[in-house]
Amino acid sequence: MIKSFVQYIEISEPQLGNNTADVERIKAVIKKITKQDAIFFPTTLANDLPQKLRQWNHKIKVVLFKNSLGWQIVDILKPDRDRAVFGVAIDLGTTRIVLRLINLESGVSCGELSFDNPQVAIASDVLARIHHARTKEGLIELKELVISEINNYIKKLSPKELVYLVAISGNSAMTHLFLGVDPTFLIREPYIPAINVPEPVAACEIGVDINARGVVYLFPNIGSYFGGDLISGILFCGLHKKDNPSIMVDVGTNAEVVVGYRDWLIACAGAAGPALEGGISDMGMAAKPGVIDRVKIDHLTGDVDVHTIEDKPAVGICGSGMIDLAAELFLSGMLDIRGQLVPEHCKDRYFEKDGVGYFCLVDNSSQKNLPNIELSQVEINSLTSSKAAMYSILQVIIEKIAGLKFDDLEKFYVAGTFGSFINPKSAISIGMLPDIPIDKFEVLGNSSLEGASKFLLNPDSFDEIEAIRQAITYIELNVNQEFMNIFSGAKFYPHTDASRFPSVKIK
Numbered sequence: 001m002i003k004s005f006v007q008y009i010e011i012s013e014p015q016l017g018n019n020t021a022d023v024e025r026i027k028a029v030i031k032k033i034t035k036q037d038a039i040f041f042p043t044t045l046a047n048d049l050p051q052k053l054r055q056w057n058h059k060i061k062v063v064l065f066k067n068s069l070g071w072q073i074v075d076i077l078k079p080d081r082d083r084a085v086f087g088v089a090i091d092l093g094t095t096r097i098v099l100r101l102i103n104l105e106s107g108v109s110c111g112e113l114s115f116d117n118p119q120v121a122i123a124s125d126v127l128a129r130i131h132h133a134r135t136k137e138g139l140i141e142l143k144e145l146v147i148s149e150i151n152n153y154i155k156k157l158s159p160k161e162l163v164y165l166v167a168i169s170g171n172s173a174m175t176h177l178f179l180g181v182d183p184t185f186l187i188r189e190p191y192i193p194a195i196n197v198p199e200p201v202a203a204c205e206i207g208v209d210i211n212a213r214g215v216v217y218l219f220p221n222i223g224s225y226f227g228g229d230l231i232s233g234i235l236f237c238g239l240h241k242k243d244n245p246s247i248m249v250d251v252g253t254n255a256e257v258v259v260g261y262r263d264w265l266i267a268c269a270g271a272a273g274p275a276l277e278g279g280i281s282d283m284g285m286a287a288k289p290g291v292i293d294r295v296k297i298d299h300l301t302g303d304v305d306v307h308t309i310e311d312k313p314a315v316g317i318c319g320s321g322m323i324d325l326a327a328e329l330f331l332s333g334m335l336d337i338r339g340q341l342v343p344e345h346c347k348d349r350y351f352e353k354d355g356v357g358y359f360c361l362v363d364n365s366s367q368k369n370l371p372n373i374e375l376s377q378v379e380i381n382s383l384t385s386s387k388a389a390m391y392s393i394l395q396v397i398i399e400k401i402a403g404l405k406f407d408d409l410e411k412f413y414v415a416g417t418f419g420s421f422i423n424p425k426s427a428i429s430i431g432m433l434p435d436i437p438i439d440k441f442e443v444l445g446n447s448s449l450e451g452a453s454k455f456l457l458n459p460d461s462f463d464e465i466e467a468i469r470q471a472i473t474y475i476e477l478n479v480n481q482e483f484m485n486i487f488s489g490a491k492f493y494p495h496t497d498a499s500r501f502p503s504v505k506i507k
Contacts, residue, residue, distance in 0.1 A: 002033055002034060002064070002459050002460075003458070003459070004104060004105060004107075004457075004459070005063060005064050005065060005087070005104050005164075005165060005456070005459055006061060006062070006063055006064070006085045006104045006105045007030075007033060007061070007062045007064060008059070008060075008061050008062075008079060009026075009029045009030070009033070009059075009060060009061075009062055010029075010058060010059050011025050011026055011029060011053060011058040011059075011060065012025055012058070013058050022046070022049050022050055022053055023041050023046050023049065026041065026060070026062070026073070026076075027039045027041055030062065030064070030071060030073065034064075034071050036070055036071060037070070038069055038070025038071065039070060039071050039072075039073070040069070040070065040071070040072040040073065041072075041073050042072070042073065042213075045073065045075070045076055045213075049076065052076060052078075056078060056079055059079040060076050060077065060078075060079055061076075061077040061078065061079050061081060061085075062075075062076060062077070063075045063076075063077065063085060063104075063164050063165075063213075064459070065165060065200060065215045065217075066200075066459060066462045067199055067200045068197075068199060068466075072215075074164055074165070074213050074214070074215055075164060075211070075213045083162060084103050084104075084105070084110075084158075084162055085103070085104045085105055085162065085164055086101055086102065086103060086104060086110070086157075086158050086162045086163045086164065086165075087101075087102045087104045087163065087164065087165035087166065087167065087456040088100065088101055088102070088154055088157065088158075088163055088165075088166045088167075088210075089102060089166075089167050089169075089449055089452035089453040089455070089456055090150065090166060090167065090168045090169065090170075090449075090452060091169055091170070091229070091446055091448040091449035091452065092146075092168050092169060092170030092171075092174045092175070092178060092229075092448075093117060093170065093174070093229075093448070094117060094125075094126055094171065094173075094174060095116065095117055095120065095124075096114055096115070096116060096117060097114060097115055097116075097117050097146070097149070097150065097153075098112065098113070098114040098446060098449050099112065099113050099114070099150070099153050099154065099157060100112045100449060100452075100453055101157040101158055101163075102453060102456050102457065104164070104165065104456065104457075107457050109453070110157075110158070111157045111158075113153050113156055113157060115149060115153060117146065118145040118146060118148075118149045119142050119145050119146055119177070121145070122138075122141070122142060122145070126171070126173045126174070127187060129142060129173070129177060130173060130183045130184065130186060130187055133177060133182065133183055133184070134184055139177070139180055139182065140180065142177045143177060143178065143179070143180040143207075144207070146177065146178055147178070147206070147207045147208060148207075150208065151207075151208065151209040154166075154208075154209065154210060155209075160209055160210050160211065161210075161211050161212075162211070163210040163211055163214060164210065164211050164213070164214050164215070165214065165215055165216075165217070165456060166203065166208060166210060166214065166215070166216045166217065167217045167218075167219070167452040167453075167455045167456050168216065168217065168218045168219065168228075168452065169218075169219045169228050169229045169231075169232035169448040169449070169451055169452040170218075170219070170227060170228055170229055170448070171221075171227035171228070171229050171230075172186060172193055172196075172221040172223065172224050172225065172226070172227040172228075173186055173224075173227075174227070175195075175198070175218055175219075175221060175227060175228055176193065176194060176195070178206075178218070179195070179198060179201075179206065179218070180206070181194045181195055182194055186224040187224070191223065191224040191225070192224070193221060193223060193224055195221075196220055196221045196222065196223070197220040197221075197469070198218045198220070200215050200216065200217045201215070201216050201218075202214070202215060202216075203215060203216050217455070219231050219232050219451070219452070219455075219465065220465065220466075220469050222267060222469065222472050222474050223474050225254055225256065225269035226256055226258075226267050226268075226269055226472075226474055229250070229447075229448035229451075230248075230250060230256050230258060230267070230415075231451070231465060231468055231469060231472075232447065232448045232449075232450075232451025232452055232455075233248055233250060233413075233415045233444065233447035233448060233450075233451055234248065234258060234265070234451075234468050235451040235454055235455065235461060235464060235465060235468060236444065236447045236450040236451040236454055237411075237413050237415075237442075237444055237447060239258065239260065239261070239265070239413065240260070240261070240262060240265060240464075240467070240468050240471060241261075241262055242260075242261040242262060242410060242411070243261065243262065243410075244261055244408075244409075244410040245259060245260060245261050245402070245404055245408055245409055245410065246259070246260075246261060246409055246410045246411040246412070246413065247259040247394070247398070247409055247411070247412050247413065248413040248414075248415055248444070248447075249390075249394070249412070249413070249414055249415065250414075250415040250416040250447070251319070251390070251416060254269045254270060255269065255270055255389065255390050255393055256268075256269040257269070257270075257393055257394065257397055258472065259397055259398060259402055259404075259409075260402075260471075261410075264471065264473070265468070265471045265472045265473065266397060266401055266402055266472070266473050266474075266475060267472050267473070267474050267475070268393065268396075268397050268401075268474065268475040268476070268477050269477070270389060270392075270393045270477045270483070288309060289308075289309050289310040289312045290308050290309065290310070290312035290313055290314060290315040290316070291308060291309050291314075291315060291316050291317060291318045291321070292306045292307065292308050292314055292316065292317040292318065292321040292361070292362070292373065293307060293308070293309050293318055293320050293321045293324075293421050294306070294307040294320070294321060294324050294423070295307075295321055295324040295325040295328050295361070296324070296328060297328035297329065297331075297332045297334070298332075299331060299332040299333075302332065302334075302345075302346075302347060302349075304328075304349070304361065306321075306361065306362060306373075313364070313367055313370055314362045314364065314370070314373050315370060316373065317361070317373060317375075318421065319421070319422070320421035320422045320423065320426075321421075322375075322383055323383075323387075323422060323423070323426045323427050323430065323432065324423055324426045325361065325375065326339075326380065326383055326384075326387070326426075326430045327423075327425075327426035327427075327429035327430050328426075329341075329346075329359070330429060330430060330493050330494075330506070331429055331504075331505070331506060332345070333345045333506070334346045334359070335380070335493065336493070337492050337493045338492060338493070339380060339381065339383075339384040339491070339492070339493055340357075340377065341357045341359055341377055341380065343357070346359055349361075353376075356376050356377055356378060357376070357377040358374050358375065358376050358377070359374065359375050359380075360372055360373070360374050361373040361374065361375060384491055384493075385491065386432075387427075387430050387431060387432035387490070388431070388487055388490035388491040389487060389490075390432050390433070391431055391432055391433070391434070391490045391495070392483055392486040392487040392490050393477065393483070394406075394433070394434060395486050395490070396477065396482050396483050396486060397475065398434075400482045401475055406434035406435075406436050407436060409436065409440060410440070411440060411442055412424075412433070412434075412436065412440050412441045412442070413442050413444050413447075414441060414442070414443050414444065415444045415445075415447040415448075416444075416446070416447065416448070422443070424438055424441040425438060428494070428501065428503065428504065429494060429501075429504050430493055430494055431490060431492070431493060431494030431495045431500075431501060431504075434500075435494075435500060435501040435502060435503050435504065
């Protein structure tokens with residue numbers, strides 16, 4: 001059990017009568033520190049080792065890493081070196097990529113940068129990227145796009161030679177594309193990945209431009225629809241250590257859910273995200289400046305108040321804003337239990353175009369070059385389907401598979417960008433999340449990045465991640481008959497069974 005991937009050690013000096021080689025004496029100390037016998041020492045590190053050991057009085061700083069076979073020595077450094085040894089944690093998102101620089105010795109975070117995933121230039125959604133990767137040229141293009149940009153941002157955070165370890169957390173598709181591994185069969189029945197547990201790889205082998213001896217670790221996947229970003233989230237929130245059942249939900253292209261505690265973990269994924277990611281609305285988009293993230297409607301006067309990120313002029317609405325809007329429309333009587341706009345309650349904000357009803361959220365007619373923010377009944381219907389799918393996924397995994405009740409949950413973790421902005425009360429009001437006490441909900445923020453950071457700060461996390469992976473039972477919802485039956489009832493606001501949502505008071 002060691003606390004850091006960087007260790008200061010002292011080596012016994014050579015003596016007559018003891019012909020133990022320099023490398024073997026170093027390995028002997030590392031064995032004692034790690035309490036493991038499997039120590040890999042790259043032969044190239046021995047080239048100038050004799051001179052270094054004697055020059056440094058047999059005191060050295062060792063950069064270590066771990067793989068499935070044991071510990072490997074990444075580099076041998078001067079013991080009183082005044083230059084930092086860094087690691088970079090990366091959240092490899094489909095839309096956005098975030099990097100965090102971490103001092104591996106002090107544990108201090110030294111900087112963070114993010115950028116749009118450059119693969120968006122090829123296709124905004126994962127499915128289209130996988131189709132693009134069917135050719136060798138397309139696969140190489142997608143890989144080089146993302147690695148090149150990651151290299152650029154690593155250099156902005158630190159001189160590359162100071163970065164020795166990189167930990168990357170992403171979904172199954174992004175992991176395949178990053179490695180340049182054919183992702184074709186992720187989306188073809190029976191949906192089998194090419195690889196679930198990549199071994200740590202030399203950075204230079206895959207084009208990651210850090211220290212020449214640097215190592216890259218990618219979080220393992222469970223399957224096509226449950227990736228390393230979810231395992232990273234479990235590691236971060238400690239779901240696998242809980243004394244009582246808890247749940248973690250991450251909503252993106254899919255809704256990915258894991259429920260359990262220290263004795264067992266059950267996971268599933270389902271399509272509940274597109275309406276919340278801007279996939280169904282002309283005004284829908286990912287969170288950024290000017291995007292509406294909160295909506296409030298005075299239930300007596302009908303006055304609408306919106307909040308935009310960084311208080312910029314409204315340019316669109318993100319998932320949390322859509323959920324707020326639907327909740328406020330419903331609670332004020334502007335949306336009925338079927339999710340249909342009620343013209344007489346919407347008043348002058350309601351209009352029709354080509355036979356379709358619309359609700360005008362923001363009138364930008366006085367703003368130059370900014371369109372009105374309007375939501376159509378068709379778009380609201382898509383949101384209704386997404387919220388119904390989300391609740392149905394939760395009900396199936398909690399009640400039908402795990403045999404629990406929502407009240408049995410100790411914690412309800414909401415992960416990802418979606419979780420950073422969502423108002424649980426609004427999600428409950430429309431029947432998207434279960435009606436449980438608000439204090440049970442905990443927003444994790446970017447749990448993918450936080451889990452990758454935790455990994456770099458705690459070498460024991462390597463074994464912990466493997467234990468999490470092996471503990472998870474993955475359930476395929478596509479073949480679950482209960483899901484469609486439950487889904488039909490969940491398409492009403494908040495639900496056909498009003499007793500499930502006792503706290504929701506309708507006007």
